[in-house]
Structures are given as C-alpha cells and as structure tokens.
Amino acid sequence: MSTVNLEVRIGNLFLKNPLIAAAGTYGPDSFELIPPNLFGAVCTKAVTLNPVQGNKPPRLFEVKGGLINRIGLQNQGVHQFVEEIYPRFSQYHTPVVINVAGFTANEYLKILEILEDKIKDLVIYELNVSCPNVEKGGMAICQHLPSLRRLLTKAREITNKPLWVKLPPQGELIKLLKVSEETLVEAVVIANTYRALTIDKATGEIYTGGLSGPAIKHLTLNLVNQARQLTPLPIVGCGGVSDLEGLMQYLKLGARAVQIGTSLFNNPETPSIIINELDNFLNISNQNSLWDYLNPPGSYKSIINKNKGVGKLQMGTQKIYSGKCIGAQKIKKDKSKN
Ligand SMILES: Cc1cc2nc3c(=O)[nH]c(=O)nc-3n(C[C@H](O)[C@H](O)[C@H](O)COP(=O)(O)O)c2cc1C
Numbered sequence: 001m002s003t004v005n006l007e008v009r010i011g012n013l014f015l016k017n018p019l020i021a022a023a024g025t026y027g028p029d030s031f032e033l034i035p036p037n038l039f040g041a042v043c044t045k046a047v048t049l050n051p052v053q054g055n056k057p058p059r060l061f062e063v064k065g066g067l068i069n070r071i072g073l074q075n076q077g078v079h080q081f082v083e084e085i086y087p088r089f090s091q092y093h094t095p096v097v098i099n100v101a102g103f104t105a106n107e108y109l110k111i112l113e114i115l116e117d118k119i120k121d122l123v124i125y126e127l128n129v130s131c132p133n134v135e136k137g138g139m140a141i142c143q144h145l146p147s148l149r150r151l152l153t154k155a156r157e158i159t160n161k162p163l164w165v166k167l168p169p170q171g172e173l174i175k176l177l178k179v180s181e182e183t184l185v186e187a188v189v190i191a192n193t194y195r196a197l198t199i200d201k202a203t204g205e206i207y208t209g210g211l212s213g214p215a216i217k218h219l220t221l222n223l224v225n226q227a228r229q230l231t232p233l234p235i236v237g238c239g240g241v242s243d244l245e246g247l248m249q250y251l252k253l254g255a256r257a258v259q260i261g262t263s264l265f266n267n268p269e270t271p272s273i274i275i276n277e278l279d280n281f282l283n284i285s286n287q288n289s290l291w292d293y294l295n296p297p298g299s300y301k302s303i304i305n306k307n308k309g310v311g312k313l314q315m316g317t318q319k320i321y322s323g324k325c326i327g328a329q330k331i332k333k334d335k336s337k338n
Contacts, residue, residue, distance in 0.1 A: 004282040005289035006275070008040065010234045010256045011186035013124070013162055015040030015095060017278075018251060018290065019271055022238055022261030023099035023126065023166070024071065028088040034264060036094040038271045040257060044081070044089060046101035046128050049111050051077040058207070061198045066213025066240070067262050068198050073101050073131055078111045082118040090121055097164070101128040105141060105151040112158045123161060127152070127185075130168035130192035132210045142171050145179055152183035162186045164236065169194050169216075169223055177231040187234040189259065190223050213262035214240045221249055228254035242270060244277040251294055 006017040023043040026034065036042045054074025061068040075081070081098075089096045098115060102108035108127060115125070129141045129148060141147050155163055165180050167173070169191035180188050193210025200207060217240025224237045237250035238259035250258045263270045278290070287293040 004279050004287060005291070006040075006278060006282075008257050008290065010236065011162060013095075013186070015257060017275055018247065018257040019274060020097065020236065020257055020259045021264065021271070022259035023097075023128065024069075025261035025264050028085065030264070030268070031088070031092075033268045034271060036089070036092040038275060039094055041095040041097050041124065042089065042092075043097040043099050043126060043259065044085065046073045046075055046099045046131065047078050047081045047111060047115075048073055048075055048101050048103070049078055049107045049114075051075065051080070058200065059209075061200075061207065061209070063196075063198055063211070063215070065215030066211055067265070068196050068207070068209040068211050069193070070207060070209030078114050082114065086119060095122075095124060097124040097126045099126045099128050099166070101131055105147050105154075108151055109154050109158060112155055116159055116161075124164060125155070125159065125161060126164045126166050126189060127155060128166050128192070130166050132168065132193055132195040132208075142168050142176060145175055148176070149179045149183060152179060152185055156184050164189050166192055166238075168192050169220060169239070173223065173226055174230050177227060177233065181231055181233055185233070187236055187256070188227065188231070189236040189238055190227055190255075191220055191239060194219065212239070213266075214242050214246075216240045217242075217246055217249075221253060224250060224255050225253045241274075242266070244274050244281065247274055247278065251290075 008015050008018045017040040019039050021034070021039050021042040024045040026042060027045055052073045052075055055070050055072035059069060059071050076085070086096070100108055100111050102111060112125060115123075129151070141151060152163070152165060163185045164187045165185045166189040167176050177188065193212045194216055195208060196211035197206060197208050199205070220237065220239030224235055227235055234256045235254060236257045236259060237253070237255035238261070241247055241250065241258055241260045242263040247258050260271065282290060282293055285293065
C-alpha cells in the first residue's frame, strides 16, 4: 500500500500509479500471481473481430536481453472477449485498456462498435496499429497515413471513451504523431515491439517476430524523447522496463505512464517491487506526490497545470462512471493537453 500519492494524469484521466500491464503479456491467468490492483491500469491482449489462431509454433524465442514473439494476434474474437474475458477483468477496480486490432481498417471500427454496444463501463481503447507479426492490418495501417487518419477519425466518431493509439517503433514518427493529434486521440503509446529475426537453434529455421524486453529499452526511450519534442499529446512509454530506473527514465523524459510486458514473465514480482521502490524513493526524497517530484512547484508545467483546472476523472472507480461520455468534447477544445 503506497503512502505517497503516485497518481498520474493522461488527458483527463487519472490513474492511481504510472505502471500499466502491457498488451499480450498479462491476462486473467496471471491475476492470482500478479493482482490487477498493483497497476494503474491493465491492458488486455489484442482483440480482433473474429477468432484468430495465430502463427504455428514456435512462437516465442528467448534471446539475449529479451524475447522475440510471433504470436500473430491469437485471440478468441470480440464476441467471446465481451462474454468471457472482459468480465474477468472488470471484477477488479483497475482501469481496463482494451487492445483493439484489425486486419483491415473497417475491422477496427466494427470491433469498436461492438465494444461500445456491449460494454457500458468506462474503458480505454488502445488501437494496436503496430503489430509486426501479421501479414495484413497491424503495422501496415501505419504505412499508409490516409488509412490511419481515416481509421482514427472514424474511431473518434464512434466513441467518447479514451482512445490511445499504439505506434510502431519503425515509421515516420513525426507524421504518425501529427495524424494522432489531428484526429483527437487522447494519448499515444510508444511503442510496440521491434521487427527482429532469430534462427531456431534446433532446426536452423529463420523466424521473424517482435523484439521486446530490456534489449529495446534505450531505443524506445530515444523515441519517447523525440516524440516529446514533437507533440503535446500525452505519451505512454512502453519498452524494456524491468525496474524503477527504467520507469523513472520514461517519466523523466515526459511519458505520463509506462507499460511493462516482458519483465512480467521474467519475474512476476517486478510490478510490486517497482511500486514499492517508487514509494520508498519518494518518501526518502520528502515528496508528497509523484507529480510534485516530476513537476517541482514553481516549474512551468506545474503552473500551467494548476491554472487549467481540468476536470478529474478517476479511472480507479470506473463503475461509478459506467457508460458515460468522458470528456472527448472537453479534450477537443483543450488543444495543449499538457
Ligand atoms: C508474448 C507477447 C505478446 C504480445 N501481444 C501484444 C498484443 O496482443 N497487442 C499489442 O499491442 N502488443 C503486444 N505485445 C507487445 C507488448 O504489449 C509491448 O508493446 C512490448 O512487449 C514492449 O514492452 P516490453 O519490452 O515491456 O515487453 C506483445 C508482447 C509479447 C512479448
């Protein structure tokens, strides 16, 4: 139990702490070992329109400093997600980030319509336009900016709930950020895995997939730093965090929150260790809150924020706000978002 206020704000949303379980690395099977309430929010694995079997095994390779996965969006499809998987997430009072993936732009929109119709709780949608392990959809949408623009614009029309877009690490960051800004998403997640190659030791076969884990941390930190200078959109960092240092590096570069994935496999205690260490660190530094530590009183950001008076939406109590629009209109008017 934290004694310091670890709350972070992403757009108009408040999360109780900055750590988010990353998509595809966490789910109901892990809840006993890693309880959802350790996190500020938890992402589901990718949800597609129809069930997807994913790639044939082998699909996971341990490499030095990380993992290469070629899962290929395996999941039971949106209908089973709504019936069976979401209820297991929603039992907890931890905000749920639904990772939405399609093989065409229209599929993303159809999934969003179904989720909007069936799930009245306040959830966050994370549009996964960056999966490197599928032939169609995923990262391909980011390679054609008009398609991305159309997808995000239409998605914004379908929902007033928070929309995050999870970007690929490869691609023209500045253009991807511009499109994200124009289409009024609430945050960008930087980034998904890096396309990489490995050779199966047993068979000599070559496999490509997405590289994650500590091996990518410094690459993604660099992207977050670039993005921070290019956009006022809130950034959620994602890549290679395994300890408090990694979390703080992202936050100091301006990320509002940080997702953690591969390190959950290496040591399920990682999230509780990070949160405890963060709490201890702030206590020892005589800080009342993480916000004050990152934005010392009198600093530019601290003053701007104070004067803005942004309405507070407490995601940890999502049921209270179930089914309500949560401020896209307000955000549309609030261009600076910082
Ligand atoms: C086994 C595995 C499955 C993943 N599945 C998804 C997914 O369904 N959707 C998605 O957006 N990202 C997925 N990812 C990427 C992670 O969410 C995250 O972006 C990436 O692993 C980088 O963070 P990390 O270095 O902390 O693991 C997956 C990663 C792994 C290792």
